[in-house]
Amino acid sequence: MTETTATSIWLFGYGSLIYKVDFPFLERRRARIHGWVRRFWQGSHDHRGTPEAPGRVVTLIADPDAVCTGMAYRVTPDVFAHLDHREKNGYTREASEFFFDDGSHTQGVVYVANPGNEAYLGPAGDDEIARHIARARGPSGENRDYLLALAAALRELGSDDAHVFGIERELHGMLQAAT
Numbered sequence: 001m002t003e004t005t006a007t008s009i010w011l012f013g014y015g016s017l018i019y020k021v022d023f024p025f026l027e028r029r030r031a032r033i034h035g036w037v038r039r040f041w042q043g044s045h046d047h048r049g050t051p052e053a054p055g056r057v058v059t060l061i062a063d064p065d066a067v068c069t070g071m072a073y074r075v076t077p078d079v080f081a082h083l084d085h086r087e088k089n090g091y092t093r094e095a096s097e098f099f100f101d102d103g104s105h106t107q108g109v110v111y112v113a114n115p116g117n118e119a120y121l122g123p124a125g126d127d128e129i130a131r132h133i134a135r136a137r138g139p140s141g142e143n144r145d146y147l148l149a150l151a152a153a154l155r156e157l158g159s160d161d162a163h164v165f166g167i168e169r170e171l172h173g174m175l176q177a178a179t
Helices: 079-086 126-135 143-157 162-178
Strands: 009-013 027-044 055-075 092-100 105-112
Touching: 009 092, 027 105, 027 143, 027 162, 055 105, 055 126, 055 143, 126 143, 126 162, 143 162
Parallel strands: 009 105
Antiparallel strands: 009 055, 027 055, 027 092, 092 105
């Protein structure tokens, strides 16, 4: 965990932290981090699934050539009590540099569920991930709602994420075929 004694710190959101902002913040800006790619490779036993039938949510996977677009929030350190509980299912805080659209950059933290954590599900094809998401449900609701909200939020940010949008296409195809 990255600890801080600062009066504020930047937090990078790349999944539900983009669209489900249930914490106070001082400032919010579109941002990018380099060296990471967003992937639906993390299990969710506590929000979008259950321990017996985990859902799939995004994490970051190291990739030296990748750039991940998301939302940065300048928050006070006390916000991390809530966020550490929200992101408890395999996520840890890691330091990262954030790049803003105006060319400025800053240091901050990002939650990453590294391979090898207890809830890590690993890679799979878009169709397999979409099938998994289509049937998963947890205390925070349907897993498909997480995927669809994330895809909509990425479009609003102007971020073209082939992985997320490919899974979304597969899910829509499955839902259409079922009707």
